[in-house]
Amino acid sequence: MTGRSPAARLDLRQHVCPVTWVKARIAMGRLPEGAILEVLLREGEPRENVPRSAAEDGHRVLLLEPAPEEGAGTWRAWLERGSAVEDGTWP
């Protein structure tokens, strides 16, 4: 991650599924392609689902690591905004 830094930061530790990913998705949609969103997650379901949903939505997970300095059980993820955030199909 040398030379790169997040364009925005989002603390999702107070939220539960599906709001965790919804908030991250909306925040990603407000960033330009290639920008990085840093999210703080609780371990367990948010730490599993948010990075996975981001990857499924066309973003890149650049970093996923414990962040004990932010509080016990906190994880940090860096999500790089892809181009497909609003793509998809509807019948």
Add this chain to the structure above:
Amino acid sequence: MALNDAEVGRYARQLILPAWGEEVQERLRGARVRVAGGGLATGPAIYYLAAGGVGTIWVDDPDPVAPGDGAGWAFGPDDAGRPRGVASAAFAAAANGLVKADVFRPGSRPTAVLVCGANMDVSRAIAEEARLLQLPHVVADVDGQGGAATSVPVGAPCYACATRPGLGAAPTPEGAAAVGALAALELLLLLGEIAQEPRARRLEIFRGTPLTRATARQAGCACNAGPPGPSGY
């Protein structure tokens, strides 16, 4: 204006749907929908418009609630005698406190119409009015345990062109629930600008068999004449 925390929480389960997103939800919030016709599909349709986040819902139905009206959707026993528009607006507001719901009044300026006519003649008249006003509209026709939802974007073949005879069965509550929900979803897709082609289409559920077909103009229909005058009530 971006969605606030209450809106994100309320609409979280649809904001994660493919293609839905924040911009779509903002378009729905800015929409003003007139629900007209007084048919059995009105209650389910209003519920799903409200749940979907249409910002303003105006119910155009001045008749009083009769005992047994609404099949348990919009009206309770205490609503008997109240104007159905008033009771329906209260039902919409209760379904989602983030939407504004009221009776339709002269001078109101909807951006779309959901037609739930008590019969096809009523629906045809309201749909033609919407077409002349250049408002996108969806028509819910309940027919037995099924029916049809006809989407008419601005400039599309009109409802009269798209309509064809169904079973002619008496509307049932389950048919109203299915068709009302389907019509509301069709209008949400139009308003959110995420409906796939063909956007001018008719979804039919007869005898449990769903069918989607693009609508087409009938020779000699007035809707062949191109756009009418400026939009507006």
